[in-house]
Amino acid sequence: MTTDAPSLNATNGAVLRVAIAYLVVGLGTVAVMGLLGVLMRLDHAGMLLVSPDWFYRIMTLHGSGMITGLLFASFGGLAAVISAEVHLSSRALWIGLVLYLTAMMLVVLAIVFGRFAAGWTVLDPLPYQGKTWTESAGVVAYAGYLVTGLAIVVVCGAMLRGTTAARGGLRRALAWEVLFHPKRPSPDVTHPPVLIATVTAIVGLVMVVVGLVYLVPLFLEAAGLVRHVDALFSKNAVLLFGHTMANLCVYVAAGMVYGTLPRYAHRPWKTTWPVAAAWNAIILLIFFPWSHHLYQDFAQPLGLQILGNLGSFAGGFPSFIVTIVGALALVYGAGLEWSPTSILMLLGIWGWAFGGAGALLDAIVPINQVMHNTMWVAAHFHTYNMVGVAAFAWAYLYHITAELSHARERRLDRWAAWLYGIGAVGMVALLFFEGAHSVPRRYATHDAEWQGYARAAIPFVAMMVIALGWLGGEMLARVGPAWRRTRIGPL
Amino acid sequence: MKHVNPSGVNPLSVFWVLLGLGVAWTALWGWVLLHAGPGPSYETTAPTVHRVRRVLFVLFLVIFGAVFAVSLRAYPYFQFRSRSLGAPVATVDVQASQWNWTLSQTDVPARVPVEFAVTSQDVNHGFAIYAPDGRLLTQVQAMPGYTNRLLYRFAQPGAYTIRCLEYCGVFHHIMLATLTVR
Numbered sequence: 001m002t003t004d005a006p007s008l009n010a011t012n013g014a015v016l017r018v019a020i021a022y023l024v025v026g027l028g029t030v031a032v033m034g035l036l037g038v039l040m041r042l043d044h045a046g047m048l049l050v051s052p053d054w055f056y057r058i059m060t061l062h063g064s065g066m067i068t069g070l071l072f073a074s075f076g077g078l079a080a081v082i083s084a085e086v087h088l089s090s091r092a093l094w095i096g097l098v099l100y101l102t103a104m105m106l107v108v109l110a111i112v113f114g115r116f117a118a119g120w121t122v123l124d125p126l127p128y129q130g131k132t133w134t135e136s137a138g139v140v141a142y143a144g145y146l147v148t149g150l151a152i153v154v155v156c157g158a159m160l161r162g163t164t165a166a167r168g169g170l171r172r173a174l175a176w177e178v179l180f181h182p183k184r185p186s187p188d189v190t191h192p193p194v195l196i197a198t199v200t201a202i203v204g205l206v207m208v209v210v211g212l213v214y215l216v217p218l219f220l221e222a223a224g225l226v227r228h229v230d231a232l233f234s235k236n237a238v239l240l241f242g243h244t245m246a247n248l249c250v251y252v253a254a255g256m257v258y259g260t261l262p263r264y265a266h267r268p269w270k271t272t273w274p275v276a277a278a279w280n281a282i283i284l285l286i287f288f289p290w291s292h293h294l295y296q297d298f299a300q301p302l303g304l305q306i307l308g309n310l311g312s313f314a315g316g317f318p319s320f321i322v323t324i325v326g327a328l329a330l331v332y333g334a335g336l337e338w339s340p341t342s343i344l345m346l347l348g349i350w351g352w353a354f355g356g357a358g359a360l361l362d363a364i365v366p367i368n369q370v371m372h373n374t375m376w377v378a379a380h381f382h383t384y385n386m387v388g389v390a391a392f393a394w395a396y397l398y399h400i401t402a403e404l405s406h407a408r409e410r411r412l413d414r415w416a417a418w419l420y421g422i423g424a425v426g427m428v429a430l431l432f433f434e435g436a437h438s439v440p441r442r443y444a445t446h447d448a449e450w451q452g453y454a455r456a457a458i459p460f461v462a463m464m465v466i467a468l469g470w471l472g473g474e475m476l477a478r479v480g481p482a483w484r485r486t487r488i489g490p491l
Numbered sequence: 492m493k494h495v496n497p498s499g500v501n502p503l504s505v506f507w508v509l510l511g512l513g514v515a516w517t518a519l520w521g522w523v524l525l526h527a528g529p530g531p532s533y534e535t536t537a538p539t540v541h542r543v544r545r546v547l548f549v550l551f552l553v554i555f556g557a558v559f560a561v562s563l564r565a566y567p568y569f570q571f572r573s574r575s576l577g578a579p580v581a582t583v584d585v586q587a588s589q590w591n592w593t594l595s596q597t598d599v600p601a602r603v604p605v606e607f608a609v610t611s612q613d614v615n616h617g618f619a620i621y622a623p624d625g626r627l628l629t630q631v632q633a634m635p636g637y638t639n640r641l642l643y644r645f646a647q648p649g650a651y652t653i654r655c656l657e658y659c660g661v662f663h664h665i666m667l668a669t670l671t672v673r
Contacts, residue, residue, distance in 0.1 A: 056661055118660075332523050354512075
């Protein structure tokens with residue numbers, strides 16, 4: 001049965017190579033940042049002594065490395081998925097990768113040599129007033145963020161240009177004919193991954209503009225041209241940027257699922273009216289929930305607090321009702337081909353929904369009053385990032401390297417995929433439990449009565465390390481042959 | 492006697508709610524995976540999926556709407572809490588700075604509304620009051636250039652801990668103070 005999604009064999013090798021580079025660099029970064037996360041949890045468990053200075057520097061690196069690693073790995077995966085039907089500029093994608101690496105280097109420089117430790121959320125005015133680092137270190141870190149924004153502009157620009165050119169305009173790329181004329185069937189409808197690439201590219205470009213609204217006044221402040229930037233304004237701007245970026249990761253990663261899961265379910269995932277409506281709605285809905293980060297800023301206008309609550313709830317509609325239910329409907333009765341790819345993608349679906357539920361509970365103002373900045377927050381974003389986005393990206397890297405290298409799956413691979421799921425779920429469940437006991441997040445040392453949670457998580461973390469060690473080794477061994485395969489003429 | 496915040500939210504109860512949702516979701520997810528073998532065609536199940544989506548849409552609207560409406564009554568903002576707790580009997584001026592809390596008074600009365608007028612001299616901080624049993628009771632951000640007014644009524648006397656809950660630099664975790672409720 002056709003799956004509608006063109007296979008990798010029809011795609012051009014140049015884009016696949018840069019896509020593999022994004023996946024390997026992005027997920028390699030995620031793996032290293034994960035090990036830094038282990039160090040922080042061992043510190044929380046009281047089993048390793050990390051100085052506060054280093055703890056917060058590691059925390060800053062962990063957060064900024066993870067979010068960008070996941071985003072760029074997902075960009076690479078989505079580029080590979082759509083490259084069969086959309087001409088993407090491999091040159092632009094390489095430039096995007098170089099910019100991303102440059103940005104990462106700037107942030108690492110600020111952290112390692114400048115002792116910068118303001119957290120990945122870089123909440124003004126802390127980056128310039130850290131006391132243990134200089135304002136210059138803050139400027140270098142912000143410069144890293146600026147270059148990250150440039151990288152996103154280049155990648156999203158290339159995606160948007162490619163999808164609109166391939167579909168003959170923005171309206172068709174956004175599947176508006178399905179949205180506005182659902183009863184007039186069209187034989188040539190934009191496939192979901194192309195629709196998602198278009199949507200996420202638009203979101204990415206707007207998000208960077210928001211990032212500039214945050215960064216430009218701060219650069220002017222550092223240059224002495226502005227006396228000070230209003231703290232409430234900058235908090236709104238940085239969280240509108242940061243929250244959107246975190247959400248963008250999962251939406252870009254979902255594009256890989258739409259493009260890949262049908263291959264294992266042997267069924268097409270079509271652009272039906274709900275799919276078109278959901279993804280078009282995301283262009284707007286993604287920009288509403290940011291204010292839930294500011295519930296405890298009582299100076300924030302009440303209307304924005306309510307918008308934060310309702311906006312967070314609204315985001316659950318397209319994600320759960322359309323994509324998550326759609327994924328389950330796709331595999332039900334499908335004769336699903338079980339493989340590490342399909343297992344990890346379905347685990348990712350589980351994590352997206354469960355992490356989303358944790359987030360929606362925290363988006364209720366009175367609950368947030370007793371959960372904000374406790375480990376609950378860390379729990380929910382680790383759930384949909386680690387069990388959701390990362391699982392989608394690992395799944396896709398496994399898929400693309402296996403398909404291109406023609407490597408055979410090893411029996412242990414599936415067990416490793418399930419082990420990853422069990423380890424990740426156990427780890428995040430303990431984080432939620434910790435948050436429910438009011439343990440603060442972003443603390444360099446944990447009181448003795450809190451250390452038991454991190455200690456209990458050790459077996460689960462060990463499962464993840466073993467699983468990813470195995471799967472990562474398998475994938476790495478296939479990268480070389482897969483890369484060479486893309487060079488052998490038309491695939 | 493348990494320490495309960497004015498909104499009546501017990502964080503542990505929220506965890507059990509999430510766990511319940513998680514169990515239900517895992518059961519559904521697992522059931523689908525168990526039925527992922529060859530079965531009815533997608534065309535056969537599609538009408539059911541459409542119905543499920545419509546039902547979920549309405550269900551989400553109703554649940555989210557109801558939760559939002561109920562939650563409004565427990566908003567922590569001054570204008571909401573002053574309606575349920577009454578006007579403040581005592582006011583504590585709180586100034587945060589890296590990495591200290593300066594309180595105009597560290598003794599406050601129990602069982603009456605107390606106002607905390609919270610601001611910051613430098614970066615963002617989080618003014619969080621922890622009960623003697625270690626549970627987070629209430630919080631508000633301390634932001635430079637703004638004064639946030641937090642109203643709270645302590646149910647019983649004791650030594651309460653003030654913690655910083657907004658990351659503010661390398662000694663963030665030891666930015667503590669004690670508030671005595673008599």
